[in-house]
């Protein structure tokens with residue numbers, strides 16, 4: 106099996122199940138034009154996020170890691186009427202591209218993008234006494250995933266979902282001795298998932314247009 110085969114299957118799924126969407130196509134074009142790195146979710150992953158938010162009936166979504174707004178738009182489209190999505194992004198350039206894309210998608214009223222290191226913007230949200238979120242999507246600097254999980258626990262309620270992207274990292278997640286901070290952050294994230302009694306969690310490997318990676322999904326329980 107090869108990356109070409111995995112990618113071809115992704116492309117088949119997308120051709121069958123994800124009709125061409127001028128808004129999302131324009132987002133991807135804008136990211137290329139702005140020379141943003143090609144590290145956003147794939148179309149079938151974006152639709153998975155959309156489905157999770159729809160299944161949850163999410164009225165409030167927190168995203169950590171905006172890039173050009175591709176996953177932001179998938180998630181915001183799934184919001185219940187009157188819902189809100191807050192997305193956190195360290196790069197002012199990425200945030201500007203995302204804002205333009207969110208506006209073009211007609212979602213500016215539902216989406217707010219906060220610029221700054223997520224550790225800081227999360228602290229700001231906590232200080233402001235933000236209302237709980239129904240879904241948190243963690244997709245920024247992986248070394249801080251443990252910090253983001255603790256914040257997600259603080260900002261959610263029973264029934265909320267916490268999704269974390271890129272948890273496989275081409276299999277490097279297995280390397281307990283890795284000096285890569287992103288691998289260490291991912292491994293610590295799994296330790297926290299395993300020991301956290303308020304979470305029911307699993308993780309799934311994915312292959313396809315984004316290579317060999319995966320995501321974890323956690324349901325927040327009471328307590």
Ligand SMILES: C[S@@+](CC[C@H](N)C(=O)[O-])C[C@H]1O[C@@H](n2cnc3c(N)ncnc32)[C@H](O)[C@@H]1O
Pocket residue numbers: 144145146169170171172173174175176177193194195196199221222223224244245246249
């Ligand atoms: C993988 S990309 C997000 C992709 C996006 N969720 C999507 O699928 O379209 C990660 C983003 O996180 C941002 N980022 C990295 N470190 C960050 C930090 N400390 N705080 C907030 N954002 C950060 C990067 O600038 C980048 O735009």
